[in-house]
Amino acid sequence: MDLAYFWYESARVMMTPARIAADMTRNGLANPANPLSYSPYARSVAAGCEMFERVTRRYGKPAFGIASVTVDGVDVPVTERVVWERPFCRVVSFDRGFLRPPSAPQPKVLIVAPMSGHYATLLRGTIEAMLPDHQVFITDWADARMVPLFAGRFDLDSYIDYLQAMFRDLGPDLHVMAVCQPAVPVAAAVALMEASDSPAIPVSMTLMGGPIDTRRSPTAVNRLAQERGIDWFEKHCITLVPPIHPGAWRRVYPGFLQLSGFMAMNLDRHMDAHADMFDHLVTGDGDSADKHRAFYDEYLAVMDLTAEFYLQTVATVFVEHALPRGTMTHRGTPVDLGAVRRCAILAVEGENDDISGVGQTKAALDLATNLPAARKAYHLQADVGHYGVFNGSRFRSVIAPRIGAFMREMEARPDGASRHLRAVG
Structure with missing residues (x-):
C-alpha cells in the first residue's frame, strides 16, 4: 500500500495530455463563433469532453468566497483574516465591515470543521447562516501532503492540544460548534480544561451530528470500523506522500482513497x-x-490526513468507544465528561443521518453527569440527513436560530436556561 500514492500520481500525469486535448476540443466545439457548435453532434462531443476533463482533474482547495452578509437589513462587506496558525491548522476570522454597531449582541463562535477528507470550505453555508448574528471563526485544517515532515507528527492528541490553544487565544467569551468528526476532540478538550479549572473554558459547545458514542444506532460506517479493526485500516488505507509534494514521505490516509469511499x-x-x-x-x-x-x-476537492491522526481516531472513537466507556486518555490524562460543570452543551442530530446515527451525539448529555440540566439542550431535526444537520434550508431556518438562541441564553443566564431550550428528554 505504501506505493499506492505513487501509482495514483503516475496515472494522473499520464492522463494529462488527454485531459488537455479534451479541454481544447470542448473549447473549440463550444465556441459560439464555430458554426458546428450549434449542431447536436458538436454539443454531444463537447459535453463528453467536459465530463472527461472533470473526472480526470485534481480539484484544488476552494475559496470560502463570502464577500458580504446582511446584518439588520444592511449588506456589509466580509473580509477574511488569519488570527491563529500552526503547521496543521489556521483559524480564519470573517470580519464584517459595520457602518454602525449591530442592534443585538453578537456571540463569538468558533466553528470546528471536520478533519475527515473535505476542506473547511464545505461549511461555507454554515458560516453564511451564522454570520448575520455572530462573530465567526473557523478551523481551516491543512492538507497533510502540503506539510513537510520537519513539522512533526499530528495525531488525535495533537488535535486536542490545538483546540485547547485556540480556546485560550480566542476566549474566554467563546462558543464552539463542532461539526461531525470534531465532536469527540472538542468534548475532550473542554473536559480536560474543566478538570484543570482553566479560565478559558468556552461558554458553550454545540455538537452537531458527532460520533460521541457510536454504539448507539450504529451506521454502516460504524459497523465497518468494528468489523475490520485497526490493523485492516493501517494495511489498506495508509500510504506515503510522493516526493513531488512538500509533505514527501509523510504517512497519510490520502484524499483520493477517502473520495472513493464517499462516492461508493x-x-x-x-x-x-x-x-x-x-x-x-x-x-x-x-x-x-x-x-x-x-x-x-x-x-x-479532498485533502490528505496524517496516518497517526486517522488511525488513532478510528481506534479511539469507532473501535474502542473510549470516550463513552471512560477509557479515553490525552497524553496519559484521563478524559471524563463528568468534569464538565460550566460549559453548556447543545446536541444537534438529524433524523435521517446515515453517518452518525440518532443518539450518538446526544450521548454527550448523558456523559456530562455534573453539568446542570438547565445547561443542556437537545435538538433532533426531522427529515434531514447528515449534511442537513449543518447546511441547507432547515439548517438556515430552524437549526441555526436554535443554536444562536442557545448561545445568547447561556451568556445572559449562566446559571440556567429558559424552558424552551431544555429539550433534553
Whole structure:
C-alpha cells in the first residue's frame, strides 16, 4: 500500500495530455463563433469532453468566497483574516465591515470543521447562516501532503492540544460548534480544561451530528470500523506522500482513497447526477450545469490526513468507544465528561443521518453527569440527513436560530436556561 500514492500520481500525469486535448476540443466545439457548435453532434462531443476533463482533474482547495452578509437589513462587506496558525491548522476570522454597531449582541463562535477528507470550505453555508448574528471563526485544517515532515507528527492528541490553544487565544467569551468528526476532540478538550479549572473554558459547545458514542444506532460506517479493526485500516488505507509534494514521505490516509469511499456510499446517485449533467450540457441547460459544477467542485476537492491522526481516531472513537466507556486518555490524562460543570452543551442530530446515527451525539448529555440540566439542550431535526444537520434550508431556518438562541441564553443566564431550550428528554 505504501506505493499506492505513487501509482495514483503516475496515472494522473499520464492522463494529462488527454485531459488537455479534451479541454481544447470542448473549447473549440463550444465556441459560439464555430458554426458546428450549434449542431447536436458538436454539443454531444463537447459535453463528453467536459465530463472527461472533470473526472480526470485534481480539484484544488476552494475559496470560502463570502464577500458580504446582511446584518439588520444592511449588506456589509466580509473580509477574511488569519488570527491563529500552526503547521496543521489556521483559524480564519470573517470580519464584517459595520457602518454602525449591530442592534443585538453578537456571540463569538468558533466553528470546528471536520478533519475527515473535505476542506473547511464545505461549511461555507454554515458560516453564511451564522454570520448575520455572530462573530465567526473557523478551523481551516491543512492538507497533510502540503506539510513537510520537519513539522512533526499530528495525531488525535495533537488535535486536542490545538483546540485547547485556540480556546485560550480566542476566549474566554467563546462558543464552539463542532461539526461531525470534531465532536469527540472538542468534548475532550473542554473536559480536560474543566478538570484543570482553566479560565478559558468556552461558554458553550454545540455538537452537531458527532460520533460521541457510536454504539448507539450504529451506521454502516460504524459497523465497518468494528468489523475490520485497526490493523485492516493501517494495511489498506495508509500510504506515503510522493516526493513531488512538500509533505514527501509523510504517512497519510490520502484524499483520493477517502473520495472513493464517499462516492461508493451513494454511487448510483453520483452516476445519475453525472448522466444528468451530460444531458444539461447537450440541451444547453446552463443553470443546471452550473449547479452541478459548483457542487462537485467542492465535493471532489479532498485533502490528505496524517496516518497517526486517522488511525488513532478510528481506534479511539469507532473501535474502542473510549470516550463513552471512560477509557479515553490525552497524553496519559484521563478524559471524563463528568468534569464538565460550566460549559453548556447543545446536541444537534438529524433524523435521517446515515453517518452518525440518532443518539450518538446526544450521548454527550448523558456523559456530562455534573453539568446542570438547565445547561443542556437537545435538538433532533426531522427529515434531514447528515449534511442537513449543518447546511441547507432547515439548517438556515430552524437549526441555526436554535443554536444562536442557545448561545445568547447561556451568556445572559449562566446559571440556567429558559424552558424552551431544555429539550433534553
